[in-house]
Amino acid sequence: MKNIIRITLLMLLGGWFVACSPAFQVQNDYDRSVNLKQFKTFRVEAEKNITDDPLLGSDLNRRRITEAVTQAMEAKGYRLDESNPELVVRYLTDVKDRQQVRSNNTMSPYWWWYGPQNNNISTYSYEEGRFIVNIYQNRANKMIWQGWASGKLKAPNKREDRATMMQGIIGDILHTFPQATSDTYSTEIGTR
Template identity: 25%
Template sequence: MFKKLLISSAILLLSACSSSPDWDYDQSIEFANYKTFAWAPNAALKASKTDYQINDLMEKRVRTAIKQSLSTQGMRMVEADTADVLVNYHASVESKIESSTLNTHYGVRWNYWGWGMQSQTTAKEYDVGTLVIDVIDNASQQLIWRGAKEGRLRSKQTPEQRTASINKTVGDILQNFPPKVQY
């Protein structure tokens, strides 16, 4: 149950302390030929019906953000059997540890002479969530583009904050789809 809660938190809270997105794509593909998209048959966030926060509301937020971003880029959503590309997405959560050390030095005090050093190290565990979006050529069923973004997770967000977080994360990931030609 704890792992499922962590995974659900990843989707909800990716925008906090987020990193730059990462992309990879097939350089032999002419992306300008792709005009339509549909959802891949296995595109879903739900791992099981018992997940607390991965639910139909979050699923809808992710799909809406992807659809809006691709539509803004001139792509049109159609039925899967006629789509040029299929879109898949998934998320993961990884726990990390952050440590910090505070060093203090002391010297002369009233009725006490001495020199010393004291160190105090603290560790804090935090979760990093990653959202991955895949684009698959429908004719060949081959992965042609992948984008991902990870970020430190925050909790206790309102529905509006969750929507804004997902919209920003998806927009950041898809800002390089179709890929910009590098010279």
């Protein structure tokens, strides 16, 4: 009886972890010739000359994404500077219709005896969303880092969960962006 309870609990926990696993795949790329740890200030804005999805690109979602990017960058030690930042963090979103084709081949190893079986083919349509974060060096106006998350879009059930969802996605994208380093030289000079 105890083994059955343990197995049931393990299956429930396994199902919970699978259900809570992120639906978005995150990747990034960066300019290896630039020392990303030299920057300390940033500004956030939407990417220019991009036509946004009417839902993901709405003013409400732009504010959510801006807040999520600001939170993630400040958590890494960067300071928001609207007037003269070292980095400009731009974001964009897009949605594409996708289809997945599934084949359920019911061919039996005994087809010669029972005859050929049917091959069931089904299609599944869904929307794939992408959240893209581009980081530019402000002086050179040159992209130095890009991160993106793509996956099946599923709107949260509660309105307050939308901000949490955006924070999670943007946090995952910026996870590999380096922490801001403290200026050790200025603190040593100030203490002498």
